[in-house]
Each structure stands twice: as C-alpha cells, then as structure tokens.
Amino acid sequence: MALVESDFRFRWRRLSFFQKCTWILVYLLFAVITVTCVLPLAWMLGTSLKEYSKIFVYPPNLIPNPVTFESYIKLFNSVPFFRYFLNTVICAVTVTVSQLLFSSLAAYSFARLEFPGRDKIFMLYLCTMMVPGQVTLITQYVIVSRLHLVNTYGAIIVPVMFGSAYGTFLLRQFFMTLPKDLEDAARIDGCGKLRIYAQIIMPLSTSALITLGIFVFLWQWNDMMWPLLVINSEEMRPMALGLTLLSTSMFGTDWALLMAGACVCVGPVIILYAFCQRFFIEGIVVTGMK
Amino acid sequence: MQKSKKKPLRENSPLWGYLFILPNFLSVIVFVLIPIVASLYLSFTDWDLLNKAHWVGVSNYVKLITKDRLFKTSLLNTVLYAVYTIPIGVSLSLILALLLNSRLMVCKTFFRSVFFLPHVCTLAAVALVWKWFYNAEFGILNYILESVGLPGQKWLSDRNLALPSIAAMSIWKSAGYNMVILVAGLQGIPSYLYEAADLDGARGFTRFRYITFPMLMPSLFFIMITATIGSFQVFDSVMVMTRGGPANQTLVYNYYLYQNAFQNFKMGYASAMAYILFIIIVVITILQFKLMGKRVSYDL
Numbered sequence: 001m002a003l004v005e006s007d008f009r010f011r012w013r014r015l016s017f018f019q020k021c022t023w024i025l026v027y028l029l030f031a032v033i034t035v036t037c038v039l040p041l042a043w044m045l046g047t048s049l050k051e052y053s054k055i056f057v058y059p060p061n062l063i064p065n066p067v068t069f070e071s072y073i074k075l076f077n078s079v080p081f082f083r084y085f086l087n088t089v090i091c092a093v094t095v096t097v098s099q100l101l102f103s104s105l106a107a108y109s110f111a112r113l114e115f116p117g118r119d120k121i122f123m124l125y126l127c128t129m130m131v132p133g134q135v136t137l138i139t140q141y142v143i144v145s146r147l148h149l150v151n152t153y154g155a156i157i158v159p160v161m162f163g164s165a166y167g168t169f170l171l172r173q174f175f176m177t178l179p180k181d182l183e184d185a186a187r188i189d190g191c192g193k194l195r196i197y198a199q200i201i202m203p204l205s206t207s208a209l210i211t212l213g214i215f216v217f218l219w220q221w222n223d224m225m226w227p228l229l230v231i232n233s234e235e236m237r238p239m240a241l242g243l244t245l246l247s248t249s250m251f252g253t254d255w256a257l258l259m260a261g262a263c264v265c266v267g268p269v270i271i272l273y274a275f276c277q278r279f280f281i282e283g284i285v286v287t288g289m290k
Numbered sequence: 291m292q293k294s295k296k297k298p299l300r301e302n303s304p305l306w307g308y309l310f311i312l313p314n315f316l317s318v319i320v321f322v323l324i325p326i327v328a329s330l331y332l333s334f335t336d337w338d339l340l341n342k343a344h345w346v347g348v349s350n351y352v353k354l355i356t357k358d359r360l361f362k363t364s365l366l367n368t369v370l371y372a373v374y375t376i377p378i379g380v381s382l383s384l385i386l387a388l389l390l391n392s393r394l395m396v397c398k399t400f401f402r403s404v405f406f407l408p409h410v411c412t413l414a415a416v417a418l419v420w421k422w423f424y425n426a427e428f429g430i431l432n433y434i435l436e437s438v439g440l441p442g443q444k445w446l447s448d449r450n451l452a453l454p455s456i457a458a459m460s461i462w463k464s465a466g467y468n469m470v471i472l473v474a475g476l477q478g479i480p481s482y483l484y485e486a487a488d489l490d491g492a493r494g495f496t497r498f499r500y501i502t503f504p505m506l507m508p509s510l511f512f513i514m515i516t517a518t519i520g521s522f523q524v525f526d527s528v529m530v531m532t533r534g535g536p537a538n539q540t541l542v543y544n545y546y547l548y549q550n551a552f553q554n555f556k557m558g559y560a561s562a563m564a565y566i567l568f569i570i571i572v573v574i575t576i577l578q579f580k581l582m583g584k585r586v587s588y589d590l
Contacts, residue, residue, distance in 0.1 A: 008396055015394075026389055033386070034404050036462065040419045041411070043430070047422075059437075060430045106314035115307030121315065128322045132571055133523065134544065134564040138332065138551050139325035142339075162317030193306050222412040224526050229552055240414040244530050247418055255422055262415035273410045277403055280410065284470050 048260035071260040084242035092220040103163030107171035155230035174208040211283035333561035350562035364546035372521035374457035387472035405466035417530035475509030
C-alpha cells in the first residue's frame with residue numbers, strides 16, 4: 001500500500017497545474033457518482049426506520065429521527081412478508097444447488113466423455129442460447145400449468161432446476177481448460193467416471209462453480225416476471241413479486257413499509273456481495289466475455 | 291435380467307456420456323426446445339388458453355404490423371428507451387472505466403465495488419425507491435431541483451418525462467456492470483503496445499484513438515449487443531413504476547407482450563409478438579456485427 005501511495009505521489013508531482021485541476025474534478029465526479037450509487041439504498045434504509053408521520057416531511061430528511069422498527073413489525077405482522085422471504089430463499093437455494101449439480105454433470109460429459117452426437121447436441125445448446133426468453137415464455141407457462149405446477153414452488157423450481165444451456169456451456173468451457181493429466185492418472189489407478197467427476201473435476205472448479213452459483217442465485221432472487229405468471233396466491237409469492245404487488249395494494253402509500261420490504265429484499269444480496277465480491281465481479285467478466 | 295443388472299456399465303461405454311447429460315438435456319428439450327417450436331405454431335393460431343386453437347395463418351403477424359396501433363407504440367417506446375440508455379450509458383461506463391484504469395486513480399477497488407453495487411440489487415426493490423424519488427410532491431428529486439431554483443417536474447406522470455425517467459434508472463443500474471466489463475477489456479490490452487506508442491511519441495488522445503479504442507472494441511461491442519437486447523426485455527421497472535402509463539408512453543415491447551398474453555389471454559397473438567421480437571433481435575445482432583465486425587478482431 002505504501003508503495004502504491006508513493007508511486008501515486010511521484011506521478012502526481014509530475015503533473016502540470018492544469019492536469020492537477022482535471023484530476024481534482026475527476027475525483028469530484030467519482031465522489032458524486034459514489035453518492036448517486038449509494039443514495040437510493042441509503043434512502044431505502046433511512047425511510048424504513050422512520051415513523052409513519054415523518055415520511056412526508058418537507059424538506060426530505062435522510063436520517064430517521066427517532067429510529068423506529070414499527071414498519072418492520074408491521075411488515076411481518078400485517079403482510080405475510082416473512083413467508084415471501086422464505087419462498088424466495090427456498091426457491092433460490094434449491095435452484096442454485098440443483099442447477100450446479102446437473103449443469104456440471106452435463107458439462108463434464110460435454111467436455112470429457114465421448115459419445116456419438118456429442119458435438120451436435122452441444123451446438124443445439126448454443127443455438128437455444130440465442131433465442132430471447134419471450135419466445136419460450138408463453139409455452140413454458142402452458143407446460144407448467146399442464147403439469148399442474150401453477151401456484152407451487154415447483155412452478156418456479158422445476159423449469160430451471162436441471163440446469164440451463166447457459167450454465168452447462170459456461171462450465172463446459174471451464175472444464176476444457178483443466179489439465180487432463182490428473183484424470184489420466186486417476187483412470188490408471190482404476191477411478192470410475194463418476195469418481196473423476198466428483199473428486200477431481202469438481203474440487204478443481206470451485207471458483208467457476210461459485211461464480212455460476214452466484215449468477216443463478218441472483219437471477220432467482222431478483223426475478224419477478226416468471227413468478228408473476230405462475231404464482232397467484234398471496235402466500236406463495238416470492239419477495240420481489242410480493243413487494244411489487246404490495247406497492248399496488250392498500251399499503252401502496254405506506255412508504256416506510258414498502259421501503260422496509262425493499263430492505264429485506266435487497267439486504268441479503270448486499271451482504272452476500274460484501275463477502276463474495278470477487279466472485280460477483282470476476283463472474284461478470286467470465287460470464288460476459290467468454 | 292438379474293445378471294445384466296449386476297454387470298456394471300463398461301468404463302468406456304458411450305452410455306455414460308448420455309447418462310450424464312440426460313437430466314439437463316431432457317430439461318432443455320421440455321422447457322426450451324419444445325416451447326420454441328410450439329410458440330412458432332401458436333403464433334399462427336388464435337389460441338386464447340381456453341378454447342381450441344384455430345389455424346389462422348399469418349393473420350396475427352399481419353394484424354400486428356398493419357393494424358395494431360399499440361404494437362407500434364410499444365416498438366417505438368422500446369427503440370426510444372434504447373436510444374436514451376445505450377449512448378449515454380455506454381459512454382458513461384467507458385469514461386468511468388478509463389478513469390478507473392488510470393494509474394492516477396486511488397481506491398480503485400472501493401470505487402469499483404460501489405459503482406457495481408446497483409447491478410446487484412433487486413430491480414423490483416430499487417425501482418420502488420426510484421418511484422419515490424420521482425414522486426412529484428414528496429420526491430427528493432424535485433426537492434433538489436427546487437432548492438437550486440429549478441421548477442419541479444411530474445416525472446413518471448409526465449407524458450414526455452416518464453420514459454426518460456425509467457431510462458435514467460436503468461443507466462444507474464447498469465453503468466457499473468458495463469464499467470467492470472470495460473475495465474477487464476482495458477486490462478487485457480498488452481502493455482507493449484503502449485510502450486511502442488511511447489517510443490513513437492504518441493500521447494494522450496492519439497494513444498486512445500489508435501490503441502485503446504480499437505483494442506477495446508470487442509468489449510464495447512459486447513456491451514452494445516447486450517444493452518440492445520436488454521432494452522427489448524425491460525419489464526420489471528415498467529411494472530413497478532408506471533404500468534405502461536401515462537397514456538401508453540412507457541408501454542414497452544415486453545410489457546405489451548405480457549398484457550396480450552396474460553391479461554387478455556391472446557396467446558397466439560402474443561406468440562407472434564415474441565417471434566417478431568426474435569427476428570428483430572437477430573437482425574440487430576447481424577447489423578451490429580456487419581457494422582462493427584470488421585473492427586472487432588484484434589487478436590494478438
């Protein structure tokens with residue numbers, strides 16, 4: 001750190017006056033953008049802790065005074081929001097775990113095993129990835145309702161639990177980069193395919209699995225459109241949907257309540273982000289560019 | 291029978307391969323491939339979810355393109371949304387990425403984490419906060435405007451401002467994401483190019499114009515394509531903030547599709563919309579490849 005700093009000072013001294021002014025402006029700009037990024041979230045938190053009578057105070061004030069948890073209490077008592085939260089957690093965790101399992105199995109097969117038609121099937125996977133979601137949306141809904149899954153966790157979980165073409169593709173690309181020597185050694189020692197998958201490929205791919213896992217988890221956690229279609233009873237709603245419909249219900253003007261809901265919805269994701277930031281950001285680069 | 295069951299699968303049998311992809315592949319068939327084909331079929335019918343579907347030929351497509359005024363509105367709104375978000379959003383992320391990647395920047399990790407934060411958050415939840423920011427009476431945005439002496443606006447209930455307001459939130463949400471991709475692109479540029487440029491005396495803008503920009507083209511290209519496709523997928527923010535209003539000014543393509551399919555139950559009609567969207571996306575992608583494709587490959 002000290003090295004970086006002295007490096008910075010060294011470069012800074014070499015700048016002309018004009019350049020120094022420009023850089024001060026740049027830092028100002030960055031400060032403004034930092035505030036812009038954080039303010040909506042801070043506002044969310046601040047409002048959720050305000051008393052109902054203090055929400056519409058003009059001029060607006062970020063800091064709640066006095067701090068009260070009445071909105072959170074109301075959120076969990078008057079609205080089945082804790083149930084929404086549970087629904088989201090159950091669906092997101094199940095989908096993430098099972099998608100990782102099935103996608104990695106398929107990806108291992110595409111990357112390492114040999115069977116007739118393998119590359120053709122893989123091409124088919126690539127092709128389906130180019131089709132926008134709307135094309136499959138309506139018929140997916142029909143299939144889910146024919147399977148009598150509407151209004152159950154199954155409606156949210158089943159269509160995605162066996163992994164997507166995308167996840168399989170991503171892991172397959174990663175598995176291709178793993179050295180084959182370990183597997184060859186294991187095979188000579190009499191290791192079966194399933195064991196090679198479970199004890200060699202999977203442990204070597206932790207970072208790729210976490211990256212994909214976070215991607216899938218976030219997608220499930222934040223998704224609102226699909227649940228809107230397949231969930232129609234109040235207590236089965238996941239949080240993103242529950243919150244959206246809450247804002248159009250009789251609680252629609254109770255902004256402290258809505259913001260409390262938004263905090264419960266966003267909070268866990270931000271905590272996860274704080275701890276596994278590396279995977280979020282690297283994941284974007286990997287999932288985006290490859 | 292008993293015997294064959296006990297006999298394990300031969301180690302080099304191709305069945306292993308099929309066995310491993312089986313659950314995944316079945317799921318792709320049932321939930322992706324069949325829907326793709328079935329939607330195409332539905333788009334030529336008048337299916338309404340209750341009655342039997344009748345084959346109506348291309349009349350859904352004809353009706354959409356020639357008669358449906360709202361279809362045109364939704365398409366126009368989507369294009370406008372893309373025009374609002376992409377040029378501003380991409381240039382903003384490019385500027386941020388360049389500055390962040392500069393050697394004079396300190397606290398890089400901090401800034402990167404904070405700028406990326408909006409991308410992580412649930413869209414439905416942050417759209418709700420923004421809806422309140424935009425509130426004409428109690429919103430913080432009007433308060434800021436009025437405190438510097440500018441007149442307050444009605445934002446989401448103003449016919450001309452509603453769509454740009456949603457677009458502004460979308461820029462807020464995606465700028466950090468795009469910036470991270472561009473920073474990765476910048477870091478992938480080999481330093482010997484800059485060293486060579488130094489030897490040739492290239493400075494400042496020349497370096498940017500002849501090294502950074504062309505080398506960054508693949509990342510920029512990627513962002514443009516995803517952003518274009520993304521504007522056709524907008525749904526959550528419209529659902530939370532305006533529900534297509536005021537006066538259909540924020541009726542975007544995806545929202546209109548949703549209304550047709552799941553509020554009016556015009557499944558065949560909505561399927562036709564989905565396929566038109568598919569065609570539009572394919573055309574845009576090909577066009578962008580044609581336009582920029584020649585400049586994209588600088589593999590070294």
